Amino acid sequence: MPVLVVGSIALDTVETSHGKAQDSPGGSALYFSAAASLFSPVDVVGVVGKDFDFSTIEFLREREVDFTGLKITEGKTFRWGGRYKENMNQRDTLFTHLNVFQNFRPAIPEKYRQDKLIFLANIAPELQLDVLAQVEKPALSVLDTMNFWISGARDLLMQLIEKVDVLILNDEELRELTNKFNMLESANLLLEQGPRAVVIKKGEHGSVLVSRKGYFLAPAYPVPEVVDPTGAGDSFAGGFLGYLAACEDIDELNIRRAVVYGTVAASFTVEDFSFNRLKSITREDIESRFNEVREMTAF
Amino acid sequence: MPVLVVGSIALDTVETSHGKAQDSPGGSALYFSAAASLFSPVDVVGVVGKDFDFSTIEFLREREVDFTGLKITEGKTFRWGGRYKENMNQRDTLFTHLNVFQNFRPAIPEKYRQDKLIFLANIAPELQLDVLAQVEKPALSVLDTMNFWISGARDLLMQLIEKVDVLILNDEELRELTNKFNMLESANLLLEQGPRAVVIKKGEHGSVLVSRKGYFLAPAYPVPEVVDPTGAGDSFAGGFLGYLAACEDIDELNIRRAVVYGTVAASFTVEDFSFNRLKSITREDIESRFNEVREMTAF
Numbered sequence: 230m231p232v233l234v235v236g237s238i239a240l241d242t243v244e245t246s247h248g249k250a251q252d253s254p255g256g257s258a259l260y261f262s263a264a265a266s267l268f269s270p271v272d273v274v275g276v277v278g279k280d281f282d283f284s285t286i287e288f289l290r291e292r293e294v295d296f297t298g299l300k301i302t303e304g305k306t307f308r309w310g311g312r313y314k315e316n317m318n319q320r321d322t323l324f325t326h327l328n329v330f331q332n333f334r335p336a337i338p339e340k341y342r343q344d345k346l347i348f349l350a351n352i353a354p355e356l357q358l359d360v361l362a363q364v365e366k367p368a369l370s371v372l373d374t375m376n377f378w379i380s381g382a383r384d385l386l387m388q389l390i391e392k393v394d395v396l397i398l399n400d401e402e403l404r405e406l407t408n409k410f411n412m413l414e415s416a417n418l419l420l421e422q423g424p425r426a427v428v429i430k431k432g433e434h435g436s437v438l439v440s441r442k443g444y445f446l447a448p449a450y451p452v453p454e455v456v457d458p459t460g461a462g463d464s465f466a467g468g469f470l471g472y473l474a475a476c477e478d479i480d481e482l483n484i485r486r487a488v489v490y491g492t493v494a495a496s497f498t499v500e501d502f503s504f505n506r507l508k509s510i511t512r513e514d515i516e517s518r519f520n521e522v523r524e525m526t527a528f
Numbered sequence: 529m530p531v532l533v534v535g536s537i538a539l540d541t542v543e544t545s546h547g548k549a550q551d552s553p554g555g556s557a558l559y560f561s562a563a564a565s566l567f568s569p570v571d572v573v574g575v576v577g578k579d580f581d582f583s584t585i586e587f588l589r590e591r592e593v594d595f596t597g598l599k600i601t602e603g604k605t606f607r608w609g610g611r612y613k614e615n616m617n618q619r620d621t622l623f624t625h626l627n628v629f630q631n632f633r634p635a636i637p638e639k640y641r642q643d644k645l646i647f648l649a650n651i652a653p654e655l656q657l658d659v660l661a662q663v664e665k666p667a668l669s670v671l672d673t674m675n676f677w678i679s680g681a682r683d684l685l686m687q688l689i690e691k692v693d694v695l696i697l698n699d700e701e702l703r704e705l706t707n708k709f710n711m712l713e714s715a716n717l718l719l720e721q722g723p724r725a726v727v728i729k730k731g732e733h734g735s736v737l738v739s740r741k742g743y744f745l746a747p748a749y750p751v752p753e754v755v756d757p758t759g760a761g762d763s764f765a766g767g768f769l770g771y772l773a774a775c776e777d778i779d780e781l782n783i784r785r786a787v788v789y790g791t792v793a794a795s796f797t798v799e800d801f802s803f804n805r806l807k808s809i810t811r812e813d814i815e816s817r818f819n820e821v822r823e824m825t826a827f
Contacts, residue, residue: 271634293538315709316709410614410615411752411753413750414752431733434730434733434734435733435734435745435747441825443824444824445752445824445825445827446650446734446747446750446824447825447827448745451712451736451743451745453710453712453713454710458596458747482827485826485827486827488827489827518770521746523827524742525742525743525744526744526745526746526747526825527784528744528746528781528784528785528787528788528822
């Protein structure tokens with residue numbers, strides 16, 4: 230079963246203590262696809278400019294990522310530049326050129342409208358709502374967002390939260406969204422709004438799945454050397470949804486496992502710039518690290 | 529088998545957003561004992577002044593905590609006062625009156641010298657070395673320390689690290705000790721100095737056990753409301769060593785479980801001031817929360 234993703238496609242220029250990557254493919258939709266396609270087919274909705282070099286993402290097509298929903302328009306592709314601090318937990322944005330992404334209005338192709346799993350990557354809540362209106366009722370819709378929308382479009386975001394099944398966000402975003410300090414209390418408040426689960430990402434400290442069935446406490450995979458954290462969150466979502474798309478049932482146990490697969494996908498992403506690492510691995514590498522996490526948490 | 533603990537006994541005055549406790553019993557040796565005694569007998573070496581009110585710790589005697597090694601001297605008991613910030617992760621020390629603790633020279637009673645498990649709570653490394661010299665080779669010696677000694681008595685501390693079996697410290701202390709940013713790299717460096725395991729405490733983010741057998745990633749128990757974090761670290765050590773003292777073998781699996789028991793003991797401690805909570809619980813309460821952690825980490 231394919232997973233539908235609607236999000237950004239960008240050319241990133243990233244500097245970390247390990248070097249610099251110039252104009253390399255990135256953006257939420259591609260990071261998501263690179264991870265999810267290790268598990269299942271992916272349908273992409275996004276926009277790029279005429280300058281986008283498709284040869285750099287040829288591996289995605291080979292993994293059954295469908296780009297029917299990709300619009301190629303006059304103008305330049307979205308460009309983002311950032312520099313990470315030594316500890317890799319903080320970064321400065323050096324530039325953001327929205328370019329063709331500025332006027333992105335997601336149009337869901339007919340053939341994607343019955344996709345059962347949907348990832349609403351971080352774009353304006355208004356557009357995310359519009360995407361939901363274009364698809365038939367999916368089995369699982371997953372929402373990502375960011376501080377910018379939490380403070381700038383809170384009402385629309387709250388409307389969205391009532392409609393989606395899973396909310397994935399980091400601990401800081403969660404606090405900003407609920408104005409509560411206690412993470413679990415915050416997540417439970419959000420569950421009352423409608424979603425069946427909230428996944429709280431805590432970076433190197435792992436993640437917590439909060440659902441009506443209780444808590445699942447997942448560690449981060451201990452990556453020996455983080456080279457570039459860009460895309461970790463979107464590949465987490467990719468591993469999470471990609472795994473679930475291949476499952477018979479989307480039950481609590483599979484959602485827990487999906488969190489671990491998300492963790493594992495993200496752990497590969499950060500080991501190199503862009504999706505160089507996700508490009509080189511196979512499903513077997515994912516399984517091997519999944520089993521390592523199992524071993525590292527057994528007691 | 530009894531566990532030997534050498535550390536401080538204090539009267540703490542603590543303020544948190546949940547209230548204030550005045551001159552309530554505390555100190556590393558007592559927090560350790562309150563937790564460890566839920567699993568096994570404890571032998572205590574420490575010092576108090578004539579003002580110490582033993583009725584407040586009567587429950588420890590009932591749990592087979594032996595105070596033969598407790599010296600009662602002229603003068604006042606060690607007093608510490610602190611105020612926690614709203615997030616409970618930071619605190620200001622309001623006063624430290626060492627009083628009789630100033631001249632503490634641990635003398636290990638004859639009957640304790642063959643104890644097989646030892647906790648060297650946070651005191652001057654010089655005194656910790658002296659304790660090790662007074663006991664016969666223990667099966668497991670566990671060391672705690674703090675930033676003050678890492679910067680002020682580094683050489684003695686490094687001598688100690690060569691002699692002990694397990695080092696328990698928080699992520700900040702670990703970084704200060706090795707001058708490395710990566711936690712796991714730091715822990716592995718310390719393993720090269722002699723210890724068989726390093727336990728890194730990350731507060732609400734859980735803990736990591738690093739040994740030659742690999743990593744064990746343990747979550748923190750999600751405490752709904754932290755009332756007073758004082759003593760969490762020492763009760764972690766108490767649960768850890770108390771459990772191991774009751775084990776036939778101190779193997780990797782039991783050390784992992786000991787980490788979880790430490791986590792559980794600490795989770796009770798922080799739910800109330802002083803050891804009010806540890807006083808009221810039983811081994812069954814510990815087991816119940818241990819099983820909850822198992823359930824919350826299963827996938």
